[in-house]
Amino acid sequence: MVQLKINQKKYEIEADKSMPLLWALRDKVGLNGTKFGCGVAQCGACTVHVDGEAVRSCVTPISAVEGKEITTIEGLSPDLSHPLQQAWIAEDVPQCGYCQSGQIMSAAVLLKHNDQPTDEDINDVMTGNICRCGTYNRIRRAIHQAAKTVRKQKEDNS
Amino acid sequence: MRIINGMTRRSFLKTSAAVLGGLVIGFQLPSSGRRIEAKSKWASADIANAFLRIDEDGSITIMVNHSEMGQGVYTSLPMIVAEELDCDWNDVRIEPAPVNMVYSHTTFGSQMTGGSSSVWTEWERLRLVGATGKAMLIAAAAKTWEVAAESCRAENSVVYHDASKRQLTYGQLTKQASQMSTPKQVSLKDPKDFKIIGTPVKRLDTPEKTNGQAVFGIDVNLPGMLTAVVRRSPVFGGKVKSFSADKAKAIKGVQSVIQISSGVAVIADDFWTAKIGAQAVEIVWDEGPDANLSTQQQSEQYAALANTPGAVARKKGNITTAMDVSAKKLEAVYEVPYLAHAPMEPLNCVADVRKDGCDVWTGTQLQTAEHATAKAITGLPAEKVKIHTTLLGGGFGRRAVPDCHFVSEAVQISKAIQKPVKVVWTREDDIQGGWYRPRYYHKLSAGINDDKKPIAWKHTIVGQSITAGTPFEAFMVRHGVDVTSVEGAENLPYAIPNVLVDLHSPRHKVPVLWWRAVGGTHNAFAVECFLDEVAHAAGKDPYEFRRELLASEPRHLKALELAISKSNWGKPLPKGHGRGLAVHSCFGSFVAQVAEVSVSKEGKVKVHNVVCAVDCGPIVNPNTIDAQIEGGIAFGLAAALHGEVTLKNGRAEQSNFYDYKVLRMDEMPKVETHIVPSTDKMGGIGEVAVPPIAPAVVNAIFDATGKRVRQLPISSEDLRS
Amino acid sequence: MTNTPKNSGFARVGIVAAAWLLIVVVTNLVMAEQKQSTSKEDISSAAFLKVYKVLQHPRCMNCHPAGHIPLQGDNSVAHNMRVKGGKDGKGIPGMKCMTCHQTQNVTGKRTPPGAPNWHLPHPDMPLVFQGKTPAELAKQLKDPKTNGNKTLEQILHHVSHDPLVLWGWKPGEGRTAPSISHKEFVKQMKIWIDNGAVVPK
Structure with a gap:
């Protein structure tokens, strides 16, 4: 039995401690927004946040995240209001859409630490997330767009 | 939520059945001809025959009979209906169509998605659906107001009678409309009056694809469902000789281990346990006849075949004489490897086989075939077998398998264990599991006369046939030539008087399949690169050379000239940079691309930007055009730079994204898309940007370095300076 | 008391320890003999060459690359997805080392290897192994200005106890370990230091 805190809610997971977080989320908790793409931390589709850091849940045993704050795409915002989600919609980023949860979760950590990312900064983080449909240019535009929103929000608040 | 997805549909159907009060329009399309019959019905058991349903709350549901795999059909197809229906776009919802003959592809005859054909093949039918709906709503209003239908007009889901300043919404009219007789003839809009078609409409499925709510096949969960992982033969064509499941069964959570047609299935409480369990099964394989097959061996075999005459795909003039009289002759060999599709969502299928029925939930491109497969395995009557199409996490052809293996496995397992089961492929299963774009060997030769004009073109192609041995063979293989092997080569558009294109189709146990853009993925590479070689040999600019040879091909020419005019063709470039060009036509569309690349000292190729011009005829959603051009370029570039499955001892040597690299x-280069304004015949868009990118890049590499790449993926080793 | 597996385990440890002691004693005797016949400088130099071989092994060199991008695999190719060490050697927010590398190796073929505090050297002092000659590497290791402000004692302590260093000898399925044992590696490092930390010629 492993206790996990996911999107502010507590869950008791009946599984072997070596089970990757991805499968606990999908098969035990029923949160399907986090995707399986490769199982070996190569594609980024399974990206979630653990204590605010981007983590590939497909290679993270549940034993390693006990007691930590886990956030999945479902917990990023209750209403599509995160600047990245807004930008994703404005730029019409997704095609098949399968990789986009992971793309957004990676980008969210990037934006939190860097609200004025250059193209190179974006490459440094987003190169870890594969999109086979080739939405990369739109992802880039959406991140720039969301960064603008974040900067404006900060200005308005100061 | 504007996509009524697989998981919410059951409850939706219940609700709509209870509502019982709206216009439902279906179209029967006799398979023998193009005559289209409209009929209207009350919402009822016949709901399956509907393309359009308008409920009293004003919501407009459009059934989409093509699978959404990223190419945007869940938006572009409803746009066509909405345009003629004159409804408010915000009222539109879509629902994936169930399997029914009425939803069959208007050209290919069965319910399927492929060949970049969804929009152009549904164009006529869906316009009629919308126009019929509008005519009936107007008729209903006219009857209510006791005025002539001609004095009414419809706009944004409202029917107006301007003279009396009366209006009724579609929701208010739907019940009445459903009782009107179906008009025998309806008029379609003049394209200049289009309000939705031709505008960049945003995708309906974007919101749910940005918050994790979108339901793909892998996300389907049924009560009591188990998960299975299948061990398939590591050697193509191999079979299970014997196996021991003791170690797997000892793992907590493993429920059963059974043999199915493709291998051994381990069924467990969850995917992780099934995967661990599958690894623990000890299997002795009968490796079959291809146990020693290697890439090296294939290459030698193909080279030998290319020196012998093949089945003739195109013959024009006299190639032998033309070669003899040529002032200059060139010969080159181009080779491309097997490629996996590697869609981001690994293959999967949920099947629930019961005594009284069978439900299958999956992202498929071939609904009719999957239905027939499930029916055959279960022995149930057709109406008891239901295929629920989910969103596809990428298709690229991989979810259009003629033998229906991923559905077949799930149905076999569910039938055996009498429980719902979800079969999930690992990425390793996907990369090593075959169904590749075939490996091809191209031998080309050309002759140029004293006027520096090409007078002879010989092209021999060697590679496995995709359709041989499938139901598609009957209409895709003619006189020993599989059209998918030669498309893009036999229809060479250049005005060369003597042409011979022939084909060898060696057989191997490695299963092969259509891979986004199919024949064009290798033929455009061979043809467009070799043509560049011929242009240089003739001492001509590759653009001028093509322009002259395409003088009587107006659509090729327009795309070519637009791409050139938008690129800086002929203008100076930074040192180490080069520009390359390619033109290609497939799926009824015409594409030209100019790529700018640089090559580092280490031989690493960087593609900086691609200017793409496309003529795909009249356009429904320009937003889709942009997205598909970008996507096609990314997909083709992944193959040009990285993609390769090699064989050793009959096994694939690559297994996951660390060694089967993708873009x-x-x-990702900058991509500029320019659309040729066109009223010509409508073509496809989902695949058309793939073929030209590899040759455009390779031609640009030649421009930058003087080195000619003739093998994909491009090797840095060969480009080191 | 019954002979529980635990007890037999203790017995095994005892035998192994005794054997090890014997080896150490014998080795020291041999070394002492060598000492008489070779100069301190030669001994130090010879020990460093053994250390050098380990430092050039992919398990060590891959995270001491010449550029910003770590290497991976037994063929030491540039790390896939071109990850970077960032400002602190631990990656860039959104793609840190720990985004993929756990604190221990995890189940499965070709999953990312893991050890506590997976990281690259700090970018201000990159401590490059890749492409260095023995002399260059020895110089770099000795100099606090290039070795992370460490004394030689601290270096020895680092290679003896740092879990990331120790991981090199437990790299998980599909990865080779250096050809000499960790113990031997530490021993050679100590010999190098004790005999003057000579920069080999």
């Missing part, structure tokens, strides 16, 4: 963000 990542840092390698």
